[in-house]
Amino acid sequence: MELIDIHSDNVHEHGFFCMRSKPKSTGYRKKLAWLTERFKEGLHLKMVVDEGQPRGFIEYMPSEYNWRGISGANYIVIHCLWIVGKGKGKGYGSSLLQACIAHAKALNKSGVAMVTSSETWLSDKAFFLKHGFASIDAAPPSFELIVNRFDDQPPPAFNHGWEKRAEAYAEGLTVIRADQCPYFEEAVNTFREAAAERGIPFTLVDIDHCQDAQHGPSPYGVFHVLLNGSLLTYHPMSKRELHKRLDVHLLQHAGN
Incomplete structure (x- = not known):
């Protein structure tokens, strides 16, 4: 070794x-x-x-x-x-x-x-x-x-205050990512395609500085997926898993 x-x-x-x-x-x-x-x-x-x-x-x-x-x-x-x-x-x-x-x-x-x-x-x-x-x-x-x-x-x-920072991304599906992980690029494409299939507006935000990672909407820092201002996930997932997560999230927030 x-x-x-x-x-x-x-x-x-x-x-x-x-x-x-x-x-x-x-x-x-x-x-x-x-x-x-x-x-x-x-x-x-x-x-x-x-x-x-x-x-x-x-x-x-x-x-x-x-x-x-x-x-x-x-x-x-x-x-x-x-x-x-x-x-x-x-x-x-x-x-x-x-x-x-x-x-x-x-x-x-x-x-x-x-x-x-x-x-x-x-x-x-x-x-x-x-x-x-x-x-x-x-x-x-x-x-x-x-x-x-x-x-x-x-x-x-x-750096607590995750939910407050997430509220700034109040419309549609937003992916905030840094280049710290090479798998994020493919993950972004999956989220973008799923949003299009659902008719949900999609926004991509790049993180270019450590201070932005340190004060993001989740402790992970380098990858956040937000739906209408709340954290949906902090990690990549398959499109099938993502659609299930979207179904649950939208149902839970219906009428809010």
């Missing part, structure tokens, strides 16, 4: 794990451009490789420049920790997380933080609690802010 640090000098050689089989796709190219800028702000990406094959990765950066719905100083914020299915249970995730924690301590940070969720697309907190993290805040529908503190300095905090 080997941990490889991905940076601007070798990202074209190793890729960044996600969608590595489609380097010419729009989503991949947008993520690559996003990474290139974030490396300048202190982003780190480590990939675990075993038997010549990438098995997973961790992406993290200084809290001052993080792309989640939190604010804080002198912390490291993990954006993603992902191990592919067959690689689970082999210690890859623990190795990546411990490398991140060791790096944070070497940088004299006050700790490491992460936004988790019991729903899909974000990591669940259970794994991290075994590695010294503790939950310090929660936000609907299923988000938690967890931290591993090294000292007594104040930890990061959720």
